[in-house]
Amino acid sequence: MIDALPEATVDRPVNRQAMRVSSEVAVQISAMNKWYGSFHVLRDINMTVNRGERIVICGPSGSGKSTLIRCINRLEEHQSGQIIVDGTELTSDLKNIDKVRSEVGMVFQHFNLFPHLTILENCTLAPINVRQIPKKEAEETAMHFLEKVKIPEQALKYPGQLSGGQQQRVAIARALCMRPRIMLFDEPTSALDPEMIKEVLDTMIQLAEEGMTMLCVTHEMGFARQVANRVIFMDQGQVVEQNEPEEFFLDPRSERTKLFLSQILGH
Amino acid sequence: MIDALPEATVDRPVNRQAMRVSSEVAVQISAMNKWYGSFHVLRDINMTVNRGERIVICGPSGSGKSTLIRCINRLEEHQSGQIIVDGTELTSDLKNIDKVRSEVGMVFQHFNLFPHLTILENCTLAPINVRQIPKKEAEETAMHFLEKVKIPEQALKYPGQLSGGQQQRVAIARALCMRPRIMLFDEPTSALDPEMIKEVLDTMIQLAEEGMTMLCVTHEMGFARQVANRVIFMDQGQVVEQNEPEEFFLDPRSERTKLFLSQILGH
Amino acid sequence: MTTIPDTPKPVFRPSMLIYDTRYRSLTIQVVVLFLVMAGAAWLIDNAINNLRALGKDFNYGFLGVRAGYDINQRLIAYDSNSTHGRAMLVGLLNTLLLAVMSCALATVIGVIAGVLRLSGNWVVARLMTVYVEAFRNIPTLLWILVFGAIMSESMPAPSAFRGDDPAASMILFDSIAITNRGVYAPEPLFDRSLGNIDLGLFLVSIDLIAIVAVIVAGLLGHRWLIRNADAIQNATGKRPVTWWKSLLVLFLPLIVLLWALGFHFGYPELAGFNFVGGIHMRNSLIAMWLALSIYTGAFIAEIVRAGIMAVSRGQTEAAYALGLRPNITMNKVILPQALRVIIPPMISQYLNITKNTSLALAVGYMDLRSTLGGITLNQTGRELEAMLLMMLIYLIISLLISAAMNVYNSRVRLKER
């Protein structure tokens, strides 16, 4: 159907072997529905994510991808069905919500760094105030992750002084500092200039190689092919198709998926 | 000198035959000088534009391109020399200025649509108030040109509701509604996202094909090569070089032009 | 739409009142409600106890009692035998009169100063800057006092108009006298007056009603003319000349009516201590009017300047490039956009003017606060009742003004993506 697979994002070979999937369940969503007012955005979502899985979610604009991701750490409330993250069910109980949020890291399209704090303070804020880790220790952790995303030297600058790609990497480091067991990404590269996209994808791939459970809304199909275990295609608030990347790209089953892929890969 | 000509902007072949140049003079500038305070921005400009000619003006930033264009419809006043547009000399005589302005359409870098009026009202304001055309007729003309720029369906929206590319096309349609004999463009695409540039250039090429006299400040060299009769290179307020596009790009004579072209086409 | 049954509700535990998002806000609201009620109860209980200890009660009966004092400026009939309630009404009308006059003049001054401050004329722009800064940085009350002093110090006393060789004389063909007690101007009189109708609370002159009706009709006629002209322009492109028709529609009926009523001016004349006859605009009113208008004008000037600057230069250039004349550019492009920015803050300035009229006693203007909140309060000793009533009245005025603003705001908001 599609002539060519999306191109690889990173030049070096990705170590897919390292990415192990356990059979433990990390996120379990069943029969979940969500409305905005009377608009039914998410319809009967069922989904299980195992620990170590890397899932890419794609679909046309407005199909509810962001909403789904945001339901997982309760930035949005669902109205029916169940979401169980790491064994904790998300109900209106604040304790559960707090617990889930500190287990789940999130990276936004527009980074949402705190502009009045330095990079280091951005990274240590939550560990100190939520996890109650001593400042010293939190800073060490932060530097560790900043090194990992390759910008330790920027630690004392303010977000406004960094390029978009650097900011997004800081955002990833900030989320990692809480030592989350699951990471959510909502179009982490779509606000970036082309040169910067690669930096961020590199970081994400590295994370994937280390076995992090990841749910990632993205249209970077190269990335999907390289690291995802599964690609989920959504439309009109429903999961329309899910499959392994190779098959998903080479042999999409549904008409919608075909149409979508031709648009995305075509131009 | 330059390895490759700039790429074509539009995929379809441009109908250069259709673009006829008559020997009638549209704009005649002679020995024109302009100062901002004591700063000599335009120095001894001499230039003749025939009816139907399409002229691209380029040059480094601050070289006076915008000022030159704006002198032609008297948005700026020149201090010495002559500018004759369509047989009317631009002096401080208000009548002449009005006459010239209604003959000359202008498209700005930042569109400058009127945000409190609908697209249709934007397009009919001047015809109704300047040309004293009945409203109905003005609206028909406006719809005609909106169809030409391919956004008739947006006629009743407000500029704030349109994308940048759409807004710029409205700006072109608005200028065309006055049925000008000459069109001036001041970097019409430089405030746009890459996808939108193409839409606007398409519209301009279409205009060129219909034989409109155009003066266009732009750095879209692909566009210059495809449609211009002449490329004028300005630096420090003076015309440094002018030539046909092929020769201009392949064989620039002056050192400054070479430097400029290498910068623009190099990366 | 189908609703999927919710997961079974977990049993209720007390800790959910705080930890469960569903109950949490309810809990907080109940606590807040409780605190607020308790606070209010405490205050009211104190007030009741205190009033009892002082042997006072809370009632508005005093509004029906004879006031016993005189008010110089009264828009409705009032004398010292009238009630406190009526005195309050006189004061309220004086407040509203002052507020409306000041809003109008402040707008004029502010718009002129704002435009001049943007002008290319160096001297004028500087002068306006001095004006704006001086008034914005010195307290209103001081300006009110200064204007009061200027009015009473630098104008001639009525006695200066007396004698064979008077030190001062009336202006405009002996029709207007400017004195340190105010300005006396000719008043309109009618030979064949139609009389008054009694609205219970006050009298309204039928002449006035007739004149207002004719003016309104004239305005409607003018609007119709303009509409008609628009329609013709839309149809043919040419705009018919309408100004003389407008003038005719606006003024001819009025002139006829005035002639029919036997309109003439009653001129002020010096008799006894003062000028008599004519309209007397008291010093206190003039001082308050000027002080509030010029003071607020400085703020409005800044608003207008900001509003005009908010419309980018590009808009003017685009209009010029389309061949639009400066006046059309102003009317159809700049003003509609600038007004959206200007009007909301302008209305909050109107609110400020209304509130600042309460300083009127500083120059002896008898507004609501000088009557109800001043003399009445003082003579009857009913602080609580008078102050509460006064606050309520000001609050209603303010809420009406802000409601108008909200309606306007929601109507002109620019459409965005």
Next chain:
Amino acid sequence: ATLDDVRARGELSCGVSTGLAGFSAPDANGVWQGFDVAICRAVAAAVLNDPMAVTFVPTTGQTRFTALSSGEIDLLARNTTWTFSRDVDLRFTFTGVNYYDGQGFMVSRDLGVSSARELDGATICIQTGTTTELNLADYFRSNNMNYEPVPVETNAEGQQQYLAGACDAYTTDVSGLASTRATFADPDSHVILPEVISKEPLGPLVRHGDDEWSDIVMWTLFALVAAEEYGVTSQNIDELARGTDNPEINRLLGLEGELGPMFRLDNEWAQRAIAAGGNYGEIFAANIGEATPIGLARGLNAQWTQGGLLYAMPFR
């Protein structure tokens, strides 16, 4: 009780006007001076043994009664007219009269007016929030005359308006007129008209219901008046305090009897009150008498023995 509060505080809190020449005004050092002020100091001397232990609370016509009834001040000495409704309805207790006044008019001499009856149609400046505006309205109404009131907030403003000619006449208590006129650049070109249109007995007042405290203030005032009657002055008081033949004086100065302890003061209370600023006559002369710029004659405020109304109740 107020007495205990004052003692506990160590200070008397006394309401005065925000500024009325001769009656109460702060001088360049911020020390309050004047006729009303002297009453406060006498009370403070009697109660606290220190005439300077007074907090002066400036009050306006509008705030004075609230300040007193709310307990912010212990004593209001701000030329307040003793009227039925203030005494009964507003629930205050007037403790005597320290100045018998009446409302009058001041006009410029070149106006050529010699009687208030000729003021028909005049513009008249008047302080708001006082009994004067009610009197004025009644006077003109009963004489079938018209006038144009120009309300002013303070005496200083009234004076300014009057001098600028913004009103033909200025009306207030005659004492106020005199004190105002005294400060003019050219006092002689203004006349105070003969009519006195109202009775204005001015006196200190206290809250209703604390008889002990009102007695203290009342008898301090009587002590000052009596002192003048018996010839006790601040000069000779030390000498007289050693003992005299006059039993009245002896009782007044606490040499005889136990008057002070009857209202929980010591026996020397009156001595101190008189020593603070002198007897009534001395206070009058020093603040508003003919030798001062205010230049008021004693008139009604002379001792009853001199044909005036001042009459101290017997100390016995």
Next chain:
Amino acid sequence: MSDTHAETVPFVRDTMLDPEPPPVAERGAVRWLRANLFSSWLNAILTALSLYVVAWLAVHVGPWFLNSVWRAGSLAECRQILDGTPGACFAVITDRWRQLLYGFYPQAFYWRPNLALILMFVALAPLLFPRVPRQLLWFSVAYPAVAYWLLWGGSIWFPIMVLAGFGVGYGVWVATRGVNAIIGSTATFLAPILWWMIVAGPLAAWLHSVVPLGIPAARSDRFGGFMLSIVIGVSGISLSLPLGIILALGRKSDMFLVKTLCVGFIEFIRGVPLITLLFTASLLLNYFLPPGTSFDIILRVIIMVTLFASAYIAEVIRGGLAALPRGQYEAADALGLDYWKAQRLIIMPQALKISIPGIVNTFIGLFKDTTLVVFIGLLDPLGLTNAIRADTNWNGIYWELFIFVGLLFFIFCFGMSRYSQHLERRLKTDHR
């Protein structure tokens, strides 16, 4: 293709032209005059008119200023010295400037308000300038107590005990936060209140009797003049900040009741004139307090002014909150910060920074409005002009006093407004 444009000749400039000076009409004073003063008929007329106004003022008011008398004991003396020529009698300022500035504050203690004013700038520094060391923030926190002590004097233990209340609250919070959120927050709320109401007073008195540290007290009836304006204005603004923040948050809240209450309060305060609130302070407040309580009128005014300012501050801060992108809230949520932590660490620092110019403007307005206290008999600068005129020496003088008072207000407010404009510009550039 060359046939299509016969006209075009390739052109290459071999020598670059040098810039030339503009023609005469475009140069120097001529150009400046033409462009700035006489660019059109209307402009020329306006210029002439303005110059006329300036000249008229100079001729009429100038001599009065130039003939000023600066040394005299009374207005009468001034009149004697001037001997009929028009002239100002600024001697009244020479005589009474202290009162206009400090009211009746004892002269020997003038250093106290002066020092308090200087310290105020020190306390403000860390809030306004990011470069100042953070440690100074502690001083900012302690400043209200310091200023209170300097101005009112008395035992140093009292302000220390009041400050200690916050310490107690913090201690309780630290001790209980692990236990239970309800108990913790209630205890944190109640402990300092109990401390202030029961412990602080006696403890301060006892400490003072043991270690008497302190400076002579100054009673608040001695406060007046500009000092009074500044005390009321500054305490009004600084006390209204916390209240304003709470109101702004309440107004944004999605809890109906809380929101309604906040909106109602804000609209009520903004809808009535300040003067009615001041009257409430002076005439009514006592009705609403337990029988027998009576406290300082200045304190009562400060309470009302604080309520007044808090409504305006709330609106300013609401603007600041609205300027923050939603992403900031979401990022805070996603990191697991709870509401109050998110407000304290993320939202408020940014919102307040954006709001500083608005807060400064509110302050200027409030400072100017402190003159209204004259209506309830306080001796602010305008009230003092009345009191000074009640002195027989200076009866009848007013322009000089108005000019002096106006000038002081102008200097103060103009300085502030310039500063806030500067801040606005700085914030505009360094906000990302």
